[in-house]
Structures are given as C-alpha cells and as structure tokens.
Amino acid sequence: VGQQISDVAVLGLGGMGSSAAYHLARRGKSVVGLEQFTAAHDRGSSHGQSRVIRQAYSEGPNYVPLIRRAYELWHELEQTSGVELLRLTGGLMIGAEECWIVHGSLISARAHDLPHELLSSAELQRRFPMLRVGSDVALFEERAGAIFPEACILAHLDLAARHGAELRFGTRVEAWRPVDDGVEIVADGRTVRARRLILTAGAWAGPLLAELGLPLQPERNVIFWMQPVTKTAAFGAGRFPVFIWHHPTEPPLYGLPDLHGEGVKVGLHHSGVTVDPDGSRHGTDAADVVAIRRSLDERIPALNGDIRASTVCMYTNTPDDHFVIGLHPAHPQVALAAGFSGHGYKFASVVGEILAGLAIEGSTPYSIEQFAIGRFEAGVARPGPLGLRGPQE
Numbered sequence: 001v002g003q004q005i006s007d008v009a010v011l012g013l014g015g016m017g018s019s020a021a022y023h024l025a026r027r028g029k030s031v032v033g034l035e036q037f038t039a040a041h042d043r044g045s046s047h048g049q050s051r052v053i054r055q056a057y058s059e060g061p062n063y064v065p066l067i068r069r070a071y072e073l074w075h076e077l078e079q080t081s082g083v084e085l086l087r088l089t090g091g092l093m094i095g096a097e098e099c100w101i102v103h104g105s106l107i108s109a110r111a112h113d114l115p116h117e118l119l120s121s122a123e124l125q126r127r128f129p130m131l132r133v134g135s136d137v138a139l140f141e142e143r144a145g146a147i148f149p150e151a152c153i154l155a156h157l158d159l160a161a162r163h164g165a166e167l168r169f170g171t172r173v174e175a176w177r178p179v180d181d182g183v184e185i186v187a188d189g190r191t192v193r194a195r196r197l198i199l200t201a202g203a204w205a206g207p208l209l210a211e212l213g214l215p216l217q218p219e220r221n222v223i224f225w226m227q228p229v230t231k232t233a234a235f236g237a238g239r240f241p242v243f244i245w246h247h248p249t250e251p252p253l254y255g256l257p258d259l260h261g262e263g264v265k266v267g268l269h270h271s272g273v274t275v276d277p278d279g280s281r282h283g284t285d286a287a288d289v290v291a292i293r294r295s296l297d298e299r300i301p302a303l304n305g306d307i308r309a310s311t312v313c314m315y316t317n318t319p320d321d322h323f324v325i326g327l328h329p330a331h332p333q334v335a336l337a338a339g340f341s342g343h344g345y346k347f348a349s350v351v352g353e354i355l356a357g358l359a360i361e362g363s364t365p366y367s368i369e370q371f372a373i374g375r376f377e378a379g380v381a382r383p384g385p386l387g388l389r390g391p392q393e
C-alpha cells in the first residue's frame with residue numbers, strides 16, 4: 001500500500017534494455033530499470049568495444065527496413081549525446097559467389113536498392129593485398145562499418161536517466177509474476193511494481209521465461225585483438241574495412257580495423273560451444289587461440305602477430321538464428337526481446353523503439369512477424385547447421 005507503481009520496468013539494461021529505457025523515458029513514461037551488474041559491463045553480450053554494422057543484410061532482406069531505421073536512430077543518438085558511436089569504414093562480405101554471406105547480401109542489396117559493389121577475386125586481391133583471396137569474391141558496402149556498444153549503452157542510459165528513468169544496478173531479479181494491473185518483480189528480496197514489463201535479459205532470458213519453453217541457447221564466443229606482423233597502417237580504420245568471410249567447412253572469420261589504436265579485432269562467428277551464463281568459462285583457453293591462429297594463417301597471415309587482448313562474449317541462439325521479439329502470449333503486459341543469435345547489436349536502437357511501442361501501445365509499426373515467439377512450437381522455424389548458419393531457403 002502506498003508503494004509507487006512505475007509505468008514500465010525494464011529487466012536487463014544491456015544492449016536492448018538500455019535502448020528500451022531511453023525510448024520509454026523519452027516518451028514521458030516513468031521507468032524503473034533493473035540490472036544485475038554495472039552499466040556497460042563485460043559479462044553478457046554487449047562488450048568488446050565494437051560491432052559490425054551493415055545494411056545489405058545476408059540474414060534476410062526483411063531486416064533491411066529495420067536496419068535503415070536503426071542507422072537513423074544511431075545517428076540521432078550520436079547528435080543528442082555528442083559522443084562518437086559509430087564509424088562507417090566500408091565492409092566486405094567475402095566468400096564463394098553462392099555462399100549465404102555473399103549471395104544473401106546481394107539479395108538484400110538488390111531488393112532494397114542499397115549501394116554496393118561486387119568485387120571479382122582479382123579486384124578484391126588488388127584492393128586488399130593482405131587477404132589470401134583464392135577464388136573468393138566479395139560484396140563491398142560503403143555504408144557498413146563499426147558501432148561502439150559500450151558507448152551506445154552509456155549514451156542510452158544517460159539520456160534515459162536525464163528523462164527521469166530510475167536505474168538500479170547491482171540488482172538481480174529473482175522472479176516476476178503477472179498481477180491484475182501489471183507485474184510484480186522480486187529483486188534482492190524487495191518487490192517492484194509496474195504496469196508493464198520489458199524483459200531484455202540476454203543470455204539469462206531462458207529461465208526467466210521458463211513457461212514459454214523457448215529454445216534459447218547461450219553460446220560462448222571469443223574475440224581477439226591482434227597486432228599486425230607488418231604494415232600496421234594498412235589495417236587502420238581509414239584503409240581497412242570491416243569484413244565477414246565465409247568458409248566452406250569452418251565458422252566464418254570476421255574482423256574490424258584498428259579503430260582506436262587497440263589492435264585489429266577478429267573472431268570466429270559461432271564457436272558451437274554452449275555455456276551457462278553464470279558459469280566459469282569466462283577466460284580464453286589454448287583451443288581458442290589455436291582456432292583463431294589457424295584461420296588467420298590461412299586467410300590474413302599479416303594479422304597473425306601478438307595477441308594484444310581477448311575476451312569472452314555470449315550469443316543467445318535460436319534454432320533459425322532469427323530474433324525473438326513480441327508480447328508475451330499469455331501476459332500482454334509483458335514484452336520481450338531475446339535470441340539475438342550473435343547479430344543483434346546493430347539493431348539495438350530500433351529494438352528499443354519497438355519495445356517501447358509494444359509496452360505503450362501494444363503494437364509497433366515495424367514488421368516483426370519473422371521474430372514471432374510462437375514459431376518454434378508451430379514447427380515453422382527451420383534449423384540452421386551449427387557453425388555454418390545462414391538463412392535457410
């Protein structure tokens with residue numbers, strides 16, 4: 001009695017939750033945000049300084065309208081916050097002509113009239129002599145580049161707080177339940193009440209939504225920052241693009257140029273190792289180093305120098321690698337966004353806007369059918385081959 005009821009509670013203030021809190025607070029809603037760790041921490045899915053951002057989306061042309069809106073919102077956030085949040089370095093999608101990375105990007109580029117260039121093996125080799133191209137080709141997209149997740153999260157949180165959001169860190173939610181006029185959330189032995197709940201718990205989402213039985217699988221993935229062996233300048237942001245490179249039998253190799261003097265960031269997309277988000281496999285080990293060195297040796301030997309830093313980060317995979325976004329089927333006062341399958345960060349700005357719409361109006365003008373919560377039960381989702389995931393046609 002007498003306890004304050006917020007309009008919306010946001011459970012998890014990582015990539016998606018920080019954005020949702022911002023959009024809600026900006027629209028005048030009273031927001032309470034609950035986060036188990038600190039702002040822009042390194043225990044979930046949104047750390048490591050940079051993420052690839054691109055528009056010619058190999059995972060499917062339906063993502064393109066969302067990514068266009070995401071770019072608009074990122075640029076807006078950059079202006080409002082006065083902080084550099086992304087850098088468009090150009091991007092290469094490399095592989096055999098028919099692989100999902102090259103072919104999928106081309107389908108999206110053509111369907112949405114996105115500026116792009118197709119590079120033959122010879123042209124790719126000429127422009128990027130440090131790559132061992134072989135017979136691979138590439139789609140080059142000038143508007144691809146890098147986005148800085150920690151800076152974005154801090155900008156979203158800072159602006160949310162300035163619009164009145166109450167953000168509680170070091171606060172782990174133990175349980176939530178629907179009540180007549182909203183939800184009750186138990187965190188640190190206290191009860192928080194709100195009319196709506198937005199659940200953006202990343203790799204921890206599965207157990208908080210146990211009754212939905214969503215097939216969400218946290219996967220451990222490692223990122224390395226490499227010191228080039230020679231020609232360090234050739235890998236700087238003005239000259240070297242972001243890239244994703246398909247492989248016929250191994251996980252794709254991706255990388256980002258040296259953006260702030262920290263080294264060239266590389267990783268293998270989808271390691272295939274399932275992990276408990278509260279478990280201990282947070283350090284890198286010898287097998288991780290062997291895998292990345294083998295890939296670099298085969299494809300970009302000039303990058304196979306000293307390892308300057310590394311970190312472990314989690315994907316939360318769905319069987320078809322598409323996101324899960326929508327209203328809880330049994331409790332419409334709850335909106336959720338999870339299962340970003342290792343490619344979600346670039347969308348965080350628009351996902352926050354979508355979640356705010358779902359919480360306030362119960363709907364969104366954006367097309368989110370392909371992210372439907374019920375698609376797994378219905379057997380509509382088609383599995384992607386682990387480690388070689390891509391759009392299933």
Ligand SMILES: Cc1cc2nc3c(=O)[nH]c(=O)nc-3n(C[C@H](O)[C@H](O)[C@H](O)COP(=O)(O)OP(=O)(O)OC[C@H]3O[C@@H](n4cnc5c(N)ncnc54)[C@H](O)[C@@H]3O)c2cc1C
Pocket residue numbers: 011012013014015016017034035036037043044045046047050051052053171172173174200201202203204205221222223267312313314315337338340341342343344345346347
């Ligand atoms: C190695 C790696 C490379 C990637 N590369 C790219 C890329 O190039 N481009 C791209 O677009 N995407 C990329 N991604 C994916 C992208 O980063 C993720 O999809 C995105 O960050 C997911 O955001 P999230 O908000 O769902 O998760 P998070 O940011 O982890 O947020 C979830 C939050 O919920 C909190 N939480 C969970 N449970 C509770 C609880 N019970 N109580 C309180 N708080 C709780 C967590 O502490 C966390 O802060 C990559 C991911 C990784 C790991």
